[in-house]
Amino acid sequence: MPSPTSARAVVDPRRALAPVPRRLFGSFVEHLGRCVYTGIYEPEHPTADEQGFRKDVLELVRELGVTVVGYPGGNFRYYEEKEGDVASFPASGADLDHFVEAVIATADHVAATRHSSKKICLSVDEWNVWYESRKESAVPTGDDWPVGPRLLEDQYNVADAVVNRTHGTTIDVEIDLGAFDNVHVRNVIVLTDDDPYRRNSAEEPDAVVPRHGLAKEEGSLVHLTLPPVSWTVVELGQEQ
16 A cells, blocks of 8 residues: 555635735737647637637637736746656655745846845746657757647657556645635546556547546535646535
């Protein structure tokens, strides 16, 4: 059996750190895959408006509540697993945290030295997996360049999307909801597979699908176990 580790979270609205600006819930558009051509812009699509933009996609973006869209991209950092080293994924996240902290500390030091009141904010709008060595990321060469090529259509697997990225280790989680009245678990959804490299494809579209998980409630405490290499969502709500 995997050796479990533990984590604890306290959900308390009285411990608000700061207001959350709506512009944090933004997005960006890049000419990768089918994001622009045949994605946002497709004049031949049945839902396209007079300018060629797909109205079905626009409605979905509105539903997401996107407040600002950056084009053609922004500040980013990518990760690519090497030789089956799944543990390097969380390590790369920790490395990114250290990088951000170092940049902010440098900016604050310069401001203090210059007695400046200017506050510099740092944004990293993208940190994800990019298999740069695969053919899907190869840039077209020669004189016959395609129009709107479908670049970067990677085939992602379970290990690319998980929250518990530890391989072979479960995590026992305790959530304290004592600050709320009459709040209970409505649903638990888990995405995982015994094979961390399992992936969906056109031939096998349902190889990896979300399934219902379990949570145990004891008073104001919620207990659940995150499987190794898994992604879990807990939905909370008040009883009517």
